[in-house]
Amino acid sequence: MSNELLPMVYVVDDDSSVRSGLGMLLMACGYRVLTFESGTHFFQAEFKDEPSCILLDVNMPGLSGLEVQEHLNKRHCPIPVIFLTAYGDISMSVRAMKAGADDFLTKPVQKEDLLRAVNNAHQRDLEARKSRTLIDELRYRYATLSERELEVFHLVVRGKLNKQIAYELGNSERTIKAQRSSVMEKMQVSTLAELVLRATQLGVFDLDTPGD
Structure with missing residues (x-):
């Protein structure tokens, strides 16, 4: 499989050791990875329209993870979001899930839990892309x-x-x-x-x- 066909994971976390550790783990498991130290840096980047998901820290300077999610929703960006936090609580996780998060994981996250969440998010993204492609085709026929x-x-x-x-x-x-x-x-x-x-x-x- 060429590198461009490997699933993409965006890691947004202000902790450099977390970014590095997650990046190495995910790449070793067959994913492509781009890391960002803040939500602001994430939004400054340009992305391809491709199967992907975001590993998003909740507590960050500047834009919090929940605020990043809010901005994504306002932009109607369908990319799946997996939250990672060391200080999560029930109300925070409920808010994130109600806003469409795929999962809410607590640091330090177990490898199996992380990979399961990322794989599930990618599968959902692939299915959603297929559905959007079908609807676009149906709209063309209808027109x-x-x-x-x-x-x-x-x-x-x-x-x-x-x-x-x-x-x-x-x-x-x-x-x-x-x-x-x-x-x-x-x-x-x-x-x-x-x-x-x-x-x-x-x-x-x-x-x-x-x-x-």
């Missing part, structure tokens, strides 16, 4: 539908029959059948169930909302 095809799409996923759609839109059933076929082709699905799933994934149809 190719004509205005009339969009009307047919929304009526079909709500369980309307071709003859019902034809009556509602003032077209012949034959025309609706052709438009429905075009919708299925453009959305790259072969069944109504698949089309409903795509509509749900796009957020244009709620399975919990009853049809007309």
Whole structure:
């Protein structure tokens, strides 16, 4: 595996010995590592859009770890965050987890716990990336539908029959059948169930909302 394909871990901690120790451990276990002495230095860096996670100290001069997390959330940055702290308490961990942290570990952290947390964070990041890629592709397909095809799409996923759609839109059933076929082709699905799933994934149809 080339070095660029190895998972990335960003270590943000004001303690140089912690940065060094975590960096050596993670690199020895097959990760790429970049270290930062503060949240400010972390935000000054430029990053590739790649599978990664952050090991983030809670108590740091300047921006605290929780403030770094807050800034990431405001920027809609989906990178998984694992907190590390020697002075954590329940309220702090609850706040971090509610804000979307993947894990909250106490220093000194055991190697097995650290690697498990990092691996879980990377797996979640990979799955989230796949999901975002799928949604982007679905949005592209959805955007190719004509205005009339969009009307047919929304009526079909709500369980309307071709003859019902034809009556509602003032077209012949034959025309609706052709438009429905075009919708299925453009959305790259072969069944109504698949089309409903795509509509749900796009957020244009709620399975919990009853049809007309």
